[in-house]
Amino acid sequence: MIHISKRVDFTLFKGRAAGLNRFVGWGVRLIAVLLSLVVSGLLIYAITRLNPLKVYGVMANGVFGTPRRTWAWLRDLALLLCISVGLAPAFKMRFWNIGAEGQVLVGGIATAACMIFLGSTSIPSVLLLVIMACAAMAAGAVWGVVPAVFKAKWNTNETLFTLMMNYIAIQLTLFFIPKWEHPKGSNTVGLINAVTNRGWITPIVSADAISKMDPNAWTTALVKNTVGQSYFINLLIVLVITVCMYFYLCRSKHGYEIAVVGQSENTARYAAMNVKKVIIRSMTLSGAICGLGGFLAVAGADHTISTATAGGRGFVAIIVAWLAKFNTFVMVLISAMLVFLEKGAVAIASEFSLSNDVSNIITGIILFFILGSEFFINYEIKFSKRSGKGA
Amino acid sequence: MKKFLAIILCLVMVLALIACNREESKPDKPDESKNTEEASKPDTNPNPDLKIGVILVGDENEGYTAAHIEGFKEAIKNLGLSEDQVTWKYVIHENAECYDTAIDLVDKGCKIIFSNSYGHQSYMVQAAQENPDVVFCPATGDTANVCGLPNVVNLFPFTYESRYVSGVVAGMKLKELMDAGTVTDPYVGYVGAYPYAEVVSGYTAFFLGIKSIVPEAHMDVMYTSSWFDLNKENETAKALMARGCVIIGQHADSTGAPSAVEAALAEGKVAYSVGYNIDMLKVAPTAALTSAQNNWSVLYTAVLKDFLDGKTMAHDYTAGYNDNGVMISALGASCAPGTAEKVEEVIAAIKDGSLHVFDINTFTVDGKKVESNVYDFSTWNADYTAIQYEGEKIETISDGYFHESVYRSAPYFDLRIDGITELTDTN
Numbered sequence: 001m002i003h004i005s006k007r008v009d010f011t012l013f014k015g016r017a018a019g020l021n022r023f024v025g026w027g028v029r030l031i032a033v034l035l036s037l038v039v040s041g042l043l044i045y046a047i048t049r050l051n052p053l054k055v056y057g058v059m060a061n062g063v064f065g066t067p068r069r070t071w072a073w074l075r076d077l078a079l080l081l082c083i084s085v086g087l088a089p090a091f092k093m094r095f096w097n098i099g100a101e102g103q104v105l106v107g108g109i110a111t112a113a114c115m116i117f118l119g120s121t122s123i124p125s126v127l128l129l130v131i132m133a134c135a136a137m138a139a140g141a142v143w144g145v146v147p148a149v150f151k152a153k154w155n156t157n158e159t160l161f162t163l164m165m166n167y168i169a170i171q172l173t174l175f176f177i178p179k180w181e182h183p184k185g186s187n188t189v190g191l192i193n194a195v196t197n198r199g200w201i202t203p204i205v206s207a208d209a210i211s212k213m214d215p216n217a218w219t220t221a222l223v224k225n226t227v228g229q230s231y232f233i234n235l236l237i238v239l240v241i242t243v244c245m246y247f248y249l250c251r252s253k254h255g256y257e258i259a260v261v262g263q264s265e266n267t268a269r270y271a272a273m274n275v276k277k278v279i280i281r282s283m284t285l286s287g288a289i290c291g292l293g294g295f296l297a298v299a300g301a302d303h304t305i306s307t308a309t310a311g312g313r314g315f316v317a318i319i320v321a322w323l324a325k326f327n328t329f330v331m332v333l334i335s336a337m338l339v340f341l342e343k344g345a346v347a348i349a350s351e352f353s354l355s356n357d358v359s360n361i362i363t364g365i366i367l368f369f370i371l372g373s374e375f376f377i378n379y380e381i382k383f384s385k386r387s388g389k390g391a
Numbered sequence: 392m393k394k395f396l397a398i399i400l401c402l403v404m405v406l407a408l409i410a411c412n413r414e415e416s417k418p419d420k421p422d423e424s425k426n427t428e429e430a431s432k433p434d435t436n437p438n439p440d441l442k443i444g445v446i447l448v449g450d451e452n453e454g455y456t457a458a459h460i461e462g463f464k465e466a467i468k469n470l471g472l473s474e475d476q477v478t479w480k481y482v483i484h485e486n487a488e489c490y491d492t493a494i495d496l497v498d499k500g501c502k503i504i505f506s507n508s509y510g511h512q513s514y515m516v517q518a519a520q521e522n523p524d525v526v527f528c529p530a531t532g533d534t535a536n537v538c539g540l541p542n543v544v545n546l547f548p549f550t551y552e553s554r555y556v557s558g559v560v561a562g563m564k565l566k567e568l569m570d571a572g573t574v575t576d577p578y579v580g581y582v583g584a585y586p587y588a589e590v591v592s593g594y595t596a597f598f599l600g601i602k603s604i605v606p607e608a609h610m611d612v613m614y615t616s617s618w619f620d621l622n623k624e625n626e627t628a629k630a631l632m633a634r635g636c637v638i639i640g641q642h643a644d645s646t647g648a649p650s651a652v653e654a655a656l657a658e659g660k661v662a663y664s665v666g667y668n669i670d671m672l673k674v675a676p677t678a679a680l681t682s683a684q685n686n687w688s689v690l691y692t693a694v695l696k697d698f699l700d701g702k703t704m705a706h707d708y709t710a711g712y713n714d715n716g717v718m719i720s721a722l723g724a725s726c727a728p729g730t731a732e733k734v735e736e737v738i739a740a741i742k743d744g745s746l747h748v749f750d751i752n753t754f755t756v757d758g759k760k761v762e763s764n765v766y767d768f769s770t771w772n773a774d775y776t777a778i779q780y781e782g783e784k785i786e787t788i789s790d791g792y793f794h795e796s797v798y799r800s801a802p803y804f805d806l807r808i809d810g811i812t813e814l815t816d817t818n
Contacts, residue, residue, distance in 0.1 A: 066498040072491060116773040178616075182773060183533075185587030187616060188485050191513040192773045195780070302487035304513075309486075350495075355450050355481045 003382040025377050032373030033337075036366040043361065048352045055348055062347020063340050067225055073343055075231040075301055078238040079293055080335040083317035085238070085245045085328050086289030089282040090144075091318075092249060092326045094262040095151065097283065099162030100290045101314025102169030103143045105307075107136035107294020109169075109176055112305035115192045115199035115298070116180055128199055133295045140291015141284045143169065148283030152276035166314070173307050180305070189304050201300040203230045234300040241289060246328045258282055290314070319367065323374070341366050436471050437699050441503070443467075443477045444496030446489060446515075448508035450481040453619055454669035455644040459507045459530070462687025469692045470699065485510025493518035497525050503698050505530060505691070508618070509589070519543045526704055528694055530687075531589070533801035535706040537768055537780035544704050546690040547800035549711030550589075551596035552741055553683040555748045557665050557719050558600020559737050560681045560730055561638045564663055565605045567727035568637065573661055577601075579610040580631030582641040582648045584618045586813065592795060592802035593642045596748050597665070597683070598811055601638070603753070604733075611636065612813045621647040628652055632662050640665045649675035663725060670720040682720040689716040707800035712741050749793035754808040764788045766803050 041052030048055070063073050083100050090097035114132040123131070147161035182190045193199060204227040213220040226232055249255040257278045260268045268275050297309050316338060324330035345359030445463055449456035460479075467474055478499060480492050489511045496504050497518065503526045506515050512532035519527040519542050528544040529535075535545040561579070568574040579601060583590045594612055601608045613631060615623040624647030628639050632655050639662060641648045652664035653675035664675055666682035689710045697704055710716025722730055740746035751761055768782030785798050795804050807813070 062495075068494055068498055072494075119773055120776050180773070183770060185585050185590075186509060187585050187587075188510040190510070191517055194513055194517060196772070303517075304486055306484075306486040308484055308488070350478060350480055353479050357482070 003384060005380050005382070007378060007380045028377055029370065029373050032369040033366065036369030039369070040362045040365050043365065044348065044352075047354065047358070050352065055352075056344075058351045059344030059347055062351070063343045069343075071229055071231050073339055074235050076339045076343065077332075077336050078231070078234045079296055079301065080313050080317060080320060080339055081242060081331055082238045082293040082296060083290050083313055084320040084324070084331045084335055085242050086140075086286050086293060087317055087321040088245055088249060088286075088326045088328055088331070089255075089258055090286040091321050092255075092262050093258045093279065093282050095148070095279060095283060095286075096159040097144065097147075097162050097286055098159055098318065099143065099147065099165045099287075099314070100293075100317050101310045101312070102162070102166035103140040103287045103290035104294040104297065104310040104314050105166075105169040105173055106139040106143045107291030108298045108305050108309040109173060109294070110135040110139035110291070111199075111295045111298040112176075112180065112189065112192060115303075119193045119196065119198035125198065125202075129201065129299065132199055132299055133292060136291045136295035136298075137288040138291070140294060141288040144283045144287015144290065145280060148280045152279045170307055173305065173309070177306065189306065191303050192305075193303075199299055200303055201230055201233050201296075203228050204233065231300065234296050237292075237296065241292075242328045242332065245289075249326070249328070254278075254281070319371070323370065338367075436473060439473065439476070441472070441476055441699070442499060442501045443472075443695075444480065444493070444499070444501035444504035445477055446480045446483045446492050446496070446504065446506040446511060448483060448485065448506075448511070449619065449644075453644055454646070454667070455618070456481075456507060458668050458685060459687050462685075462689075463505070463691050465688035466691035466695055469688065470695055472695070483511070487514065490514035490517050493527065494521075497522050501525065503528065503695070505694075507531070509533075516540065516543055526698060530690070531801060533799055533803075534770060534780060536799055537770060537782040539780070541704070544694060544706060544708065545800045546694060546708040547796060547802070548685045548687070548690060548716040549709060549796055550683065550685055550717060551592050551748050551795050551802065551804070552711045553685070553717035553719055554593050554596040555600040555741070556734055556737055557640070557681050557683040558597040558602075559604060559733060560600075560719065560722065560726060561597070561640065561663070561665050562601040562604025562608070563727040563730045563733055564680055564725070565601060565608060565638055568661065569605065574637050576635060577605045577608040577637075578635045579608055579638045579640065580628070580634065580636030581610055581612040582624050582627045582631070582639065582643050583612050583614045584643045585616060586614060586815075588805045589802045590642045591807070592804035593683075594640065594811065595754075595804060595806070595808055597640050598808075599748060599753055600737075602810070603737075608810070610640075610811045612811060614813075614815065615643055617643070619644040621645040624648045625651045628664075629655070632660060637662050638665065639663070641667050644668060646671060646674040649679050653678040666720070672721065672723055675723075677723070677725055679723045680726050681722050684718050684720055686710075686716055686718055689714055709796050709800045712738055747792035749795055749804060751788060751791055751793065754806075754810075756806050756808055758809060761788065761793075761806060764793065764806065766798075768799060768803075 037056065041055065044050065044055050045052055062069065064070050083104060087097055087100055111132045114135050118128055118131065143165055147158050147165060150156040150161060151158045177189055178187060180189050181187055205223055207228065210220065210224050210228050213223065249258065257268070257273050260271065260273060261275055261278050265275050294309065298305055302309060320331050320334045320338060323334050342363050345362040348362065349355065349359040447456045447459060451457045451460055464474065467477060478496060478501060483489050483492050485508055489506065493504055493515055505528045507530045509531045512529040512534060515527045515529040516534060516538055519540050523542055526542045526544060528546060530546045532545040535543040565577050569577060579598065581594045581597065583594060598610045611631060611634060613627045615627055617623060624641065624643045624645050628648035628651035631639055639648055639652050644667070649664040649666050649671040652662045655662050656678045662678065663680050664671060664678045665680050668684060669682060671679035671682050690708050693708050737746065764787045765784050766787045767784045770779045770782065772779045787794050793804055796802055
């Protein structure tokens with residue numbers, strides 16, 4: 001017989017201090033990652049007959065091989081982290097916001113609309129970017145607050161509601177693409193403002209300015225690889241949000257209210273907290289940050305809008321937020337790892353002339369193991385011996 | 392303890408696996424080198440260090456991309472290059488993923504990078520701007536000659552020629568059916584992807600081919616809003632047949648339409664299919680007449696040859712029947728008698744210049760002959776309020792015919808001629 005029961009306190013090694021067991025939890029997760037790599041390795045071996053170690057070398061090279069690749073990794077990391085951080089207040093409140101994908105998309109739509117229709121006006125570039133970011137946050141906030149209002153007023157199921165909002169956002173994107181298609185009839189929006197680069201997040205220090213600096217000085221290299229990169233701003237914005245969100249959740253009155261509402265609405269009410277207000281306020285914030293993610297995706301990375309703008313990140317972010325137990329600093333590590341795995345898997349597929357679908361399979365295997373490990377951390381399996389030998 | 396043991400056991404298994412792999416990978420190697428030797432047989436490799444990147448919108452399971460892969464492999468073989476020099480990027484969507492992929496190929500050391508779908512173009516141009524020492528070749532693209540970058544190259548075959556010939560095949564069948572009295576209304580249907588110049592040029596050429604045999608033919612065009620959608624193409628073909636269409640042509644990449652026609656034919660309906668890109672006889676052995684095809688190897692060979700020779704790259708590469716750049720697939724068993732001879736005659740006429748697909752005497756717009764058509768090759772900005780790339784304004788009609796794919800490789804014939812009705816969602 002097998003008994004599955006929830007662990008009260010994680011104890012892999014009986015009789016050890018609780019502090020050690022926390023590290024053991026991380027150890028189990030690490031083992032899960034390693035095991036997933038082994039299984040992926042087996043899969044790759046089955047397809048390519050190549051040494052898995054070499055394959056993982058390819059993976060690392062595919063992500064960190066050149067500065068440009070590293071920056072692409074940082075850019076995707078920043079985007080995933082932004083959405084995960086956006087989910088944190090909602091999830092901590094036990095409000096299951098499955099709608100990040102849609103919130104990112106509407107943020108992206110708002111950004112793209114500003115780029116297209118304000119791009120040919122004479123608004124200064126910085127102001128244009130600010131307008132775009134505000135529009136994106138407003139759009140995301142609306143997408144987040146609608147289910148929150150329904151939850152607060154009529155106690156609707158937020159999981160289904162936010163999920164459905166995703167489909168509306170996807171349909172909305174499909175509605176706008178033919179309206180904004182470029183050129184006419186192509187059914188793709190293409191690069192927006194490809195020549196003028198209006199509404200694009202550009203490096204703080206331009207390439208021209210860097211070329212005028214002393215090429216041998218170490219500062220030039222530093223500038224070139226930090227503020228000289230257009231994705232640097234994405235990263236900076238997201239890191240600021242991450243730090244702010246940490247303190248908002250852990251050190252502010254609002255954060256405390258969120259935690260209490262999450263633990264027990266009745267307790268919150270008993271403590272004279274306005275639960276409805278907390279729900280609506282937190283979801284507005286959550287949606288706005290996810291909307292900002294849409295801004296970063298469109299203005300800071302893709303420069304176009306398509307249904308792939310969110311690219312499933314809204315769902316991956318749920319995993320990130322969950323694994324990190326809503327700690328925004330742990331989210332940095334987890335999103336870094338997930339983006340590494342995703343990019344590495346694409347590198348493997350390309351190196352060995354496999355379809356990108358293989359990279360999806362590998363990412364799937366890895367996620368399966370990571371999520372599976374949570375089961376062993378949270379639940380205990382006991383094999384109880386049967387009384388009497390034989391049947 | 393048990394868990395500890397399990398973990399250790401796992402690790403042992405892993406290590407054993409890795410050890411095994413090292414041994415097993417050895418016998419593989421001689422095979423590989425044999426293959427490369429065979430591949431480079433035709434000639435000595437002109438540039439063994441060259442790395443080439445190919446970005447594909449689909450993979451070998453999709454007809455359009457399959458034709459590109461086949462063509463590219465042949466071009467590589469023609470030039471004596473090795474397939475090891477090519478990095479293939481499959482299923483790259485027409486969004487920023489294309490830019491990332493192109494940049495990654497540059498980092499990999501590729502000096503010439505191809506992409507095969509129209510939507511890849513703007514991202515290829517973006518990458519070209521940042522990497523002036525690498526040549527970017529978005530196939531089917533249309534901005535190389537206006538974007539002002541010397542390292543952008545467009546390629547597009549004279550697909551309208553093979554479409555015209557496939558139209559002749561369909562026209563022969565239609566005539567046979569009408570002569571036999573099976574069909575009274577020469578009604579043609581066309582499954583199009585988007586109302587885009589490439590599609591308009593293609594269906595017009597197809598229709599003119601049919602009209603050259605059956606002058607009273609008329610055609611409806613329905614759009615699927617996708618280049619590749621098996622179900623939608625299937626449904627669209629069914630809808631067209633329900634309207635009474637007896638010939639179903641297509642500018643969409645799947646086998647959806649031919650299989651719908653084959654099924655209808657099996658149920659006793661009179662309908663035949665003309666495909667695109669791939670031979671449809673496999674999915675529609677009785678309904679498929681032929682498919683218009685592109686021989687991409689000709690263009691890929693031409694571009695790569697100029698590149699290898701260190702020549703200044705042209706902005707546009709084209710090839711028609713005269714250069715073997717287009718063709719139709721093997722004629723199906725259902726084709727009317729005499730089709731093969733007629734096809735040969737038409738191809739010969741196209742080759743020697745006595746037949747022009749867009750001869751202005753063969754079509755009218757609003758009941759009038761079109762004597763002049765000035766096409767503006769400029770492209771517009773995002774909200775269509777200003778010019779993005781300034782292009783020339785060129786008279787496309789001279790010597791009694793519309794000069795398609797001459798001033799730019801990508802088709803620009805976008806006149807809506809009489810006899811063709813575009814059915815959109817609104818009507």
